Amino acid sequence: MKKRSFEVVAIGGSAGSMPVVRELLESMPGPLRFTVIIILHRLKNVHSEMARLLSVGLKGFRVREPDDKEPLKERSAYLVPQNYHLLIEADKTVCLDYSEPVHHSRPSIDVTFESVARVYAGRAVAILLSGASRDGADGLFAVIANGGVGIVQDPATAEYQTMPQAAITRTDRALVMKPGEIAAYLQTLNG
Amino acid sequence: MISEGKEQITMEELEEIVLLIRGQYGYDFGDYARASLQRRLVRCMQQSGCRTPYELKYQLTNDKRFFAWFLEALTVNVTEMFRDPAFYRELRNNVLPKLASYPIIKIWHAGCATGEEVFSMAILLHEAGLLERTRLYATDLNPANLDRARQGIVPLQQMKDYTFNYIQSGGGNDFSSYYTARYENAIIHKEYRKNIVFAMHNLAADQVFNEFQLICCRNVLIYFNRDLQNRAVTLFRDSLAPLGYLALGMKESLLFTDVRDHFEAVHPAVRIYRSKM
Ligand SMILES: C[S@@+](CC[C@H](N)C(=O)[O-])C[C@H]1O[C@@H](n2cnc3c(N)ncnc32)[C@H](O)[C@@H]1O
Numbered sequence: 113m114k115k116r117s118f119e120v121v122a123i124g125g126s127a128g129s130m131p132v133v134r135e136l137l138e139s140m141p142g143p144l145r146f147t148v149i150i151i152l153h154r155l156k157n158v159h160s161e162m163a164r165l166l167s168v169g170l171k172g173f174r175v176r177e178p179d180d181k182e183p184l185k186e187r188s189a190y191l192v193p194q195n196y197h198l199l200i201e202a203d204k205t206v207c208l209d210y211s212e213p214v215h216h217s218r219p220s221i222d223v224t225f226e227s228v229a230r231v232y233a234g235r236a237v238a239i240l241l242s243g244a245s246r247d248g249a250d251g252l253f254a255v256i257a258n259g260g261v262g263i264v265q266d267p268a269t270a271e272y273q274t275m276p277q278a279a280i281t282r283t284d285r286a287l288v289m290k291p292g293e294i295a296a297y298l299q300t301l302n303g
Numbered sequence: 304m305i306s307e308g309k310e311q312i313t314m315e316e317l318e319e320i321v322l323l324i325r326g327q328y329g330y331d332f333g334d335y336a337r338a339s340l341q342r343r344l345v346r347c348m349q350q351s352g353c354r355t356p357y358e359l360k361y362q363l364t365n366d367k368r369f370f371a372w373f374l375e376a377l378t379v380n381v382t383e384m385f386r387d388p389a390f391y392r393e394l395r396n397n398v399l400p401k402l403a404s405y406p407i408i409k410i411w412h413a414g415c416a417t418g419e420e421v422f423s424m425a426i427l428l429h430e431a432g433l434l435e436r437t438r439l440y441a442t443d444l445n446p447a448n449l450d451r452a453r454q455g456i457v458p459l460q461q462m463k464d465y466t467f468n469y470i471q472s473g474g475g476n477d478f479s480s481y482y483t484a485r486y487e488n489a490i491i492h493k494e495y496r497k498n499i500v501f502a503m504h505n506l507a508a509d510q511v512f513n514e515f516q517l518i519c520c521r522n523v524l525i526y527f528n529r530d531l532q533n534r535a536v537t538l539f540r541d542s543l544a545p546l547g548y549l550a551l552g553m554k555e556s557l558l559f560t561d562v563r564d565h566f567e568a569v570h571p572a573v574r575i576y577r578s579k580m
Contacts, residue, residue, distance in 0.1 A: 157383075157385075157386065157387065157388055157464070157467070157468050177554065178554070179554050179555065179556040179558070179559075180524070180525045180552075180554050180555050180556065181556070195387075196525075199338035199339055199342065200338060201336065201337060201338045202338075207336045207338040207339055208552075208555075209338075209339045209525065210381055210552075211339070211342075211343070211379040223342075227338060
């Protein structure tokens with residue numbers, strides 16, 4: 113089998129996705145072998161400890177919210193800050209954006225996935241999890257169209273099926289996997 | 304619904320449009336962050352029905368009125384009252400008491416959009432008993448934003464969120480006492496706006512125009528590349544009184560700029576800096 117190397121794994125989730133995000137993070141042995149970017153639909157204007165909660169019990173790495181202009185490092189995990197969209201510049205620095213919500217969401221999964229597709233092209237993996245919106249479908253399509261790998265959580269295993277189902281409807285080239293299979297896939301990545 | 308996704312503008316086309324706008328209208332977007340500018344240009348094309356960058360250039364060249372619309376659509380004008388309550392709480396508890404020692408307080412909101420941020424500040428100052436001796440300067444690049452801001456109008460449907468933010472920020476008054484509801488608008492009472500001067504100021508081209516004890520420039524620098532960020536923060540340094548405060552957005556940092564050594568991060572969690580002597 114042809115060996116590919118991936119630079120980034122972007123994970124988008126909404127309602128019902130937290131346990132799966134945790135499962136995926138826990139299954140990744142630190143040090144990481146790629147950059148992880150997590151986009152979660154979340155409340156704004158409330159104190160948030162999400163990055164810390166996601167980091168509890170992880171081995172060898174933590175999840176942090178990046179600042180604007182911060183260079184995205186390999187082997188680091190980032191959570192998109194609340195109330196911003198996250199875009200990525202060609203030089204792989206963070207470009208935050210406070211423009212209108214997309215699919216009622218800021219951060220929007222589409223916005224970051226599309227940026228990932230543009231910058232990382234064939235070296236990107238995008239994973240779309242449970243959720244009650246249709247955010248992420250266009251973004252996942254863009255990642256696949258640019259040569260990357262798109263994975264959708266099997267709707268049968270998702271607490272909310274709308275989001276994974278919308279992506280499967282949008283493209284038939286996404287890999288549909290159960291959470292355990294996604295975790296196993298990530299363990300082989302760049303291995 | 305705007306369909307996002309298809310890449311419709313290459314970097315070369317983007318640079319051509321930037322050149323055109325600079326040459327014909329004098330606005331320089333040359334040092335705006337590429338990732339967000341590109342997304343914005345695609346959005347302008349979708350909204351105006353231009354199918355190709357060539358059509359967009361044609362419109363820009365031949366239609367002045369189109370440019371007025373375009374400028375408004377290109378810049379991100381989103382804003383909120385009491386956005387990031389933790390930031391306003393810090394101002395209330397730790398910054399305004401320090402400013403109280405000045406006989407006249409001068410505050411600059413750079414990139415004020417439609418005014419929500421400066422109205423929030425005026426309410427804080429009022430509650431601290433400082434509004435009467437404060438001059439607020441609120442500036443923006445976009446004239447349409449300033450026109451709106453001068454009217455003191457905020458969409459009424461947002462007021463529920465803003466009331467929540469206000470209470471989170473430690474506000475103890477009845478928030479509805481600060482505005483009058485009329486149809487779908489909330490109009491901020493005149494007495495909280497009378498010390499605000501709204502004016503055009505372009506952070507990419509204009510100079511120092513006064514000296515301030517506090518400058519707020521929140522969620523504006525994210526649209527600039529590093530060079531332009533450096534220009535803007537140097538302008539802020541040169542516009543601040545000794546030991547003056549600079550407030551940025553919650554995820555903006557001086558760390559990546561040339562003036563980082565001129566400032567101390569006094570309230571780092573909410574990105575409030577203070578200029579060293
Ligand atoms: C996202 S809004 C921020 C509003 C407000 N400060 C807040 O955080 O809620 C960005 C504002 O920056 C303004 N802006 C963009 N470029 C500018 C420039 N070169 N000079 C001054 N203002 C600029 C835009 O017109 C817009 O009103």
